[in-house]
Amino acid sequence: MGLGDEKNQFKKRLRVLERKNRAMERGFTTHLRSDGLLIVKPKRRSFLLSGKSILLFACAFIAFKGLALAQVGQVTYDDRIAELSRGTIVEQAGAFVMQADPASQFVAQHLRTVLQ
Structure with a gap:
């Protein structure tokens, strides 16, 4: 695995984190799994007109x-x-x-x- 592959993987991980961060700006919910791990998920967009x-x-x-x-x-x-x-x-x-x-x-x- 070359240096270019690692750099591309890093950029890909960075894009995923930025997308999650933008989604969290609208709010988020937390959920505690049975094994004690706290899961944070962004709130889904709601439609203005239901x-x-x-x-x-x-x-x-x-x-x-x-x-x-x-x-x-x-x-x-x-x-x-x-x-x-x-x-x-x-x-x-x-x-x-x-x-x-x-x-x-x-x-x-x-x-x-x-x-x-």
Whole structure:
């Protein structure tokens, strides 16, 4: 084994340690093995948006659309959406997102009975 091989192995070990060190900057957890050895592992990255939070947002948005639909009525709601769709690109996108769908109509139907 030559001097170049040892130098390459050293650089490789150094890169592994640097990668572990960067991972530990986000935090770490410790675990004590049965033989008494303390194992330190970096914390895993968590996603900013979990599936639960996306589902909760979607449900809240459908409830909001249902409430708006129940408050103003189907005809007025459709008129306002049609007016939005004739506006700027941003307003057209808003009209697309806010158009009445079966879920929001279902929510509106049940909210009308509660609101009256």
